Amino acid sequence: MSIFEYNGSALVAMVGKNCFAIASDRRLGVQLQTIATDFQRIYKIHEKLFIGLSGLATDAQTLYQRLVFRHKLYQLREERYMKPETFASLVSAILYEKKRACKRFCVVAGTASESLYGACEAMFKPDMEAEELFETISQALLSSVDRDCLSGWGGHVYVVTPTEVTERILKGRMD
């Protein structure tokens, strides 16, 4: 198994009508052994900006700490929050990506990413309201991680609208 499959992860994000949702699984493992079932993969940068990091957990945590540091400095200098597009450029610069990040409606990452691509293609519709978006993203996540040994053990979904952020824990298969 490659280093990206060492800890196991599943991430999916979708855009709806004036809202977006981001969801992750909750497993942290060491290859096949499950160590934790409440691991946080989605972090809040500010009220309207969330980032989900998949792959090796230690690298994800380090990257998150660096991004928070850069964002806090930006806030102090500019006296405002960073826009998502700016933040995406920051992330891609830190990861030495040569391509600019492009705007997508549906993004997936992690060991279950192939299943997630399929589920999103099948279930996604443009311009969904917040409740429907939550249902869709939850179904896509749970059905994909049920085909992956290395991710799952529950789900964590954030739905963000202009007025509120809703955080929900999903009841999933714990095997």
Add this chain to the structure above:
Amino acid sequence: MKFDTSGLESHGQLVGASDGLFNGFPTAPSFEIPNTTDFDCFQKEAIQMVKPAKGTTTLAFIFKEGVMVAADSRASMGGYISSQSVKKIIEINPYMLGTMAGGAADCQFWHRNLGIKCRLHELANKRRISVTGASKLLANILYNYRGMGLSVGTMIAGWDETGPGLYYVDSEGGRLKGMRFSVGSGSPYAYGVLDNGYRYDMSVGEAAELARRSIYHATFRDGASGGVASVYYVGPDGWKKLSGDDVAELHYNYYPVQPSVVEQVMVET
């Protein structure tokens, strides 16, 4: 089946070699060696490449009333779950069960083969084969194929004239008699629960619950185990399937979730 040695005969025997030293003596039989960089180790590398890790959890134990056998039902290929509904407890005959760990094809084939041999024994000797005998038959067959890439980690559980019997047999050629076994990548987790809760004088219900719990705990921690926890009981009248519970349902039965509502109002500045 006569042992076929035609491959050892050399092509073109040299009788009376030209250099005069080996006059009248034929050269030693020779065969073509494979074209590899590392002749001594290439076979082992090939076996390691195809050898599937025994991603499963199976267990069996003897107690006062008979033998309890349990297994999960997941088949995995690396990280991908290929099936959640594999039958890992194989019914060799009405009073003997075998468990599957390792290569599915290897286990299924050799268990069916064992079933045939057991039936032939019954017909030839007018009595059922003992668990000892059956496990010895399987162990001897697997020993012959040792090093050739078979992957089998099985337990033979049954009830014969001497009472309940349980043997562990694997593709390395090992055969062990015992009271409690667990095989597969989830076995360390299953052993923890099984060893803690085991008593010889349990009732059938208690033993079934112990077996179910052990499989459930293994599926929780091990990524390669999951699906359905099947529990079988082998008694004096033969085997009987007691239950097949989805482990996701078992989880919420053992650890029900208390719904909690956490309200956090973010102040808009």
